[in-house]
Amino acid sequence: MSRVIFSINQCSPVEQRLLRALRAMNWNDNWPAQAGFFLEEMGFGSSQVFAFNSLIETIMQADPGFDLLGPLSPFVSRDELNLLAALGNASRKASNALPDVEDGLPAVLKSLVDTCGTALRRAGLPMKTRATLQNGKALPPMTSKILPFQGESSMRRVKVLALHAPTPRVRRIVLGGYSLKSFAVDLPAQWIKVFLPGPTEQQIGRAFTIRDFDTVKKELTFDIALHEGGPMSDWALRAQVGDELQIAGPRGGFKGVDEKSWLLLACDDTGLPAIAAIVCQLPAHLQVQVFIEVADETERQFLAVQPRVKVRWIYRNGSADQPAETLAEVLRYSPLPVRSGDAWIAAEASTIRAIRTQLLRDRGFELGRVHAAGYWKRGEQDHRDLAAG
Missing domain, CATH: 3.40.50.80 (Nucleotide-binding domain of ferredoxin-NADP reductase (FNR) module)
Structure with a gap:
């Protein structure tokens, strides 16, 4: 089917701002870094920002052809208008049941649309009343099972090999273990999530930047900035060689710049x-x-x-x-x-x-x-x- 686009002036100011953020999440270069700011400026908290991110991840995973235009495009696609319609319907509901138009969606996607609609309602952002386009689709006609977006890589068990204090308020932790044999760092400034020992449902986890990864020894180094009352900070002060942790990742990273600038x-x-x-x-x-x-x-x-x-x-x-x-x-x-x-x-x-x-x-x-x-x-x-x- 040929691409169908309309003037973005068909969208309300709130819809235009929301579209800008949703598009940025699926764009290139540093644009994804702007999406969170766009949503925060509309009144969403960090957890709500990740709900919108998961929505876009799930849609694009299920239907890579879903037409999200560029962040600054003066147009809007049929797919985007139908997504706005679904979010608008969800934002005006008082119950958890989605309108009939979304009954064919997988449970994961229905849940994400509903969560994002609730966030819109709580932020006091009125969405324009609109129906889905009759010659289009409400959202991707996904017939296969959609798995929830997994934000973390598989967990790896590691041990503390060494502890250093490069400054009075920093503890440097060196980790090793068999699970790091397949570990790889592709970009500088990538981060891992470090989990303290404990029952799975009670594990405390925090994100830390990888300062160094020795590809020969397979040893990973990260720093903890000490501060009063933080569980990871408290652990770092009493940590010993041999302590066991779990890590997930890596993620993120510095993707480079224009070398002529x-x-x-x-x-x-x-x-x-x-x-x-x-x-x-x-x-x-x-x-x-x-x-x-x-x-x-x-x-x-x-x-x-x-x-x-x-x-x-x-x-x-x-x-x-x-x-x-x-x-x-x-x-x-x-x-x-x-x-x-x-x-x-x-x-x-x-x-x-x-x-x-x-x-x-x-x-x-x-x-x-x-x-x-x-x-x-x-x-x-x-x-x-x-x-x-």
Whole structure:
């Protein structure tokens, strides 16, 4: 069947904003990193963002021909209009039963549509009343069984081989074990989820960036930034060689940049292992500016960098010759190249939002070239950000 598209002006402002986010989740380059921000700007929390992500993953897995256009397209496809109709119907329901038009959908997809519709209703985002197109399809006519989207790779059992303290507030953990024989790291800044021992239904898991993976010894190294009251932080302080853990992954990662341009890297303590892994693999000719916020001078770590990489350390508690500063403040006033470049940023979620807005609005960065991930969120345990991959 030939492709059918319409003017996006047929959609309400809410639908247009939602479409932009849904499309970004299935697009290319750094666009998926923007989807979470688009949804947060509409009033959705991180768990709801992942519900929309799972919806798109499931649809595209079941029907790769489902027509999601580019994030900035001025058109809308028939498939997209029918998806909006399904979400609109679900958002206006008070019960868990979906309208008759969706009765033919697999249970997993019905559940996801309903979950996303509930999120729309709770966020107070009225969807336009519309019927599915009679000459189209409500959603993909999926006849085969659809499995739920699995976000984690299979679990691997590992042991602690070594423990180090590169700075007072960081513990470096080296893991090994037979299960890592088939483990592979494809990109710098990929992350794993680490699970403490315990009953499966009670296991505590947190995401950590892979600082290094020794492909010969099959040993994986990651850092834990210590903070009061965190279960992984508490474990790291009492951990011993021989302790057993489980890990899942890897996922995410730094996918590279335009080598003819320049690169901005910025992070706080939690993103430092990612930047350490990234700078090791950058081409020598690339101009790079790195900004790293840590507590004080004692938290500085050695970074192996190329000659064209400039590193600025920022101390939020100040030092003998440097006042207390924050990552967002320093970036706001630091001179950067005038031409548009690429940016990779990882820090606390609200800080990331402020920096992302600053780069796009005041610094002239292009939307698809800013990768900004909230590695943690103040007041929230086990924060998940779609931009982290």
